[in-house]
Amino acid sequence: MSKVATVEIEGKKIDLPLVVGTENEIALDITKLRGETGAITLDPGYKNTGSCESAITFLDGEKGILRYRGYSIEELAEKADFLEVAYLLIFGELPTETQLQKFNTDILDQSIVNEDMKTVLKGFPESAHPMGVLSSLTSALTAFNPKSVNVDSEEDMYKAIVKILAKFPVLAAWTLRKKNNQNLFNKDTNIGYVESLLKMMFQDDNKKNYKLNKTVVNALDKLLILHADHEQNCSTSTVRIVGSSHAGLFASISAGVSALWGPLHGGANQAVIEMLEEIKADGGDTSKFIAKAKDKDDPFRLMGFGHRVYKNFDPRAKIIKKAADEVLGQLGVEDPILEIAKGLEKAALEDQYFIDRKLYPNVDFYSGIIYRAMGIPTEMFTVMFAVGRLPGWIAQWREMRLRKEPIGRPRQVYIGETHRKFKDIANR
Ligand code: CMC
Numbered sequence: 091m092s093k094v095a096t097v098e099i100e101g102k103k104i105d106l107p108l109v110v111g112t113e114n115e116i117a118l119d120i121t122k123l124r125g126e127t128g129a130i131t132l133d134p135g136y137k138n139t140g141s142c143e144s145a146i147t148f149l150d151g152e153k154g155i156l157r158y159r160g161y162s163i164e165e166l167a168e169k170a171d172f173l174e175v176a177y178l179l180i181f182g183e184l185p186t187e188t189q190l191q192k193f194n195t196d197i198l199d200q201s202i203v204n205e206d207m208k209t210v211l212k213g214f215p216e217s218a219h220p221m222g223v224l225s226s227l228t229s230a231l232t233a234f235n236p237k238s239v240n241v242d243s244e245e246d247m248y249k250a251i252v253k254i255l256a257k258f259p260v261l262a263a264w265t266l267r268k269k270n271n272q273n274l275f276n277k278d279t280n281i282g283y284v285e286s287l288l289k290m291m292f293q294d295d296n297k298k299n300y301k302l303n304k305t306v307v308n309a310l311d312k313l314l315i316l317h318a319d320h321e322q323n324c325s326t327s328t329v330r331i332v333g334s335s336h337a338g339l340f341a342s343i344s345a346g347v348s349a350l351w352g353p354l355h356g357g358a359n360q361a362v363i364e365m366l367e368e369i370k371a372d373g374g375d376t377s378k379f380i381a382k383a384k385d386k387d388d389p390f391r392l393m394g395f396g397h398r399v400y401k402n403f404d405p406r407a408k409i410i411k412k413a414a415d416e417v418l419g420q421l422g423v424e425d426p427i428l429e430i431a432k433g434l435e436k437a438a439l440e441d442q443y444f445i446d447r448k449l450y451p452n453v454d455f456y457s458g459i460i461y462r463a464m465g466i467p468t469e470m471f472t473v474m475f476a477v478g479r480l481p482g483w484i485a486q487w488r489e490m491r492l493r494k495e496p497i498g499r500p501r502q503v504y505i506g507e508t509h510r511k512f513k514d515i516a517n518r
Contacts, residue, residue, distance in 0.1 A: 104126050
């Protein structure tokens with residue numbers, strides 16, 4: 091028998107259906123609430139609002155569980171590679187060898203970025219932040235690929251997906267090369283996705299002097315997997331809502347990049363390193379910064395700490411902390427900010443303020459330290475996050491379009507002036 095919840099508003103009772111997910115999460119289906127009672131729900135920041143039903147990612151914030159299509163993040167990070175995970179997220183199943191090979195070849199075939207895109211890039215000043223440039227370039231791709239996707243055709247959909255997966259890392263690498271005033275290259279066609287991203291970023295203008303290092307490739311692969319999806323977070327919800335107006339895939343992804351950029355979301359990885367540098371320059375006294383984070387009159391927050399849904403631990407942070415030790419050890423990098431980070435984590439985890447609010451290190455707390463050890467400049471950290479999140483954005487956009495979800499359009503409770511008469515300028 092289907093379950094219902096009874097709601098009474100100003101004496102009027104209605105039964106609202108309860109929706110139960112495959113992991114027994116319960117949601118109150120309010121679709122008929124306004125029609126039958128005139129009331130709406132109010133939930134700033136959507137803290138308790140499910141915006142969709144989705145079969146892509148499951149996470150349990152209390153237990154620290156994260157799974158893509160049913161597979162645990164721990165197992166995927168250890169055993170899969172990034173393209174396999176991208177395929178899994180987007181199409182729902184792990185690819186067979188033939189499917190993966192075809193996927194890889196199709197991506198390679200689409201990896202040339204139109205020469206005119208370089209003219210767009212040249213228009214940006216060197217001071218431009220790589221995330222702003224990446225968002226603009228992704229949007230500009232639409233101009234060079236004007237045919238909109240026919241979402242009713244699996245073939246058309248597949249072509250658009252492969253195209254963005256192919257071109258996005260090229261654009262990401264270009265944002266760095268532009269900053270460094272270097273030549274712009276297209277993808278190397280006979281090496282892997284992650285290897286080619288590193289080469290496009292770091293080889294010199296003569297296409298020499300960049301030797302791929304297995305430790306760096308594996309670590310980046312793992313970081314991209316850990317970032318690949320995280321259900322209805324800020325940037326993903328943005329992608330879904332922009333796509334819900336039937337704006338194209340590239341436009342939706344471009345909006346996702348902008349949403350990710352903020353320091354409360356993906357931009358936290360850059361902010362963490364800047365904070366750790368600040369603590370180091372200040373003499374390394376972590377207790378002073380813990381006190382600042384607790385002071386409600388001080389806007390300072392402990393970057394890389396806290397999460398909207400994880401209230402016990404972030405499973406990605408656990409994997410990344412271990413990887414940070416391994417990568418720095420294997421590369422022979424001694425970074426004093428790793429010790430500051432560990433000291434800060436220990437102090438925060440023992441502090442009542444952080445315990446009471448269930449604030450733990452999140453995915454971004456240690457990722458920047460690994461990126462830094464790989465030689466990736468701080469301003470590029472969030473771009474790396476975006477490359478990792480791309481398959482998740484695509485998967486969520488595809489799901490939203492295939493399920494024919496309606497345009498996203500929340501309501502509001504108006505708290506402004508009631509009707510008043512216009513006064514002409516002489517009488518104001
Ligand atoms: N430092 C100090 N206090 C904090 C922090 C922090 N990093 N995060 C939350 N709090 C406090 C906050 O002041 C509030 O205290 P009180 O109840 O006394 O008013 C309480 O904890 C709850 O915080 P909130 O802001 O209501 O929680 P939220 O769910 O709206 O925000 C968050 C989640 C991630 C935006 C927030 O924890 C934060 O700003 N963290 C720092 C930025 C960061 O690391 N972001 C990356 C998130 S993980 C990557 C991703 O997926 O985006």
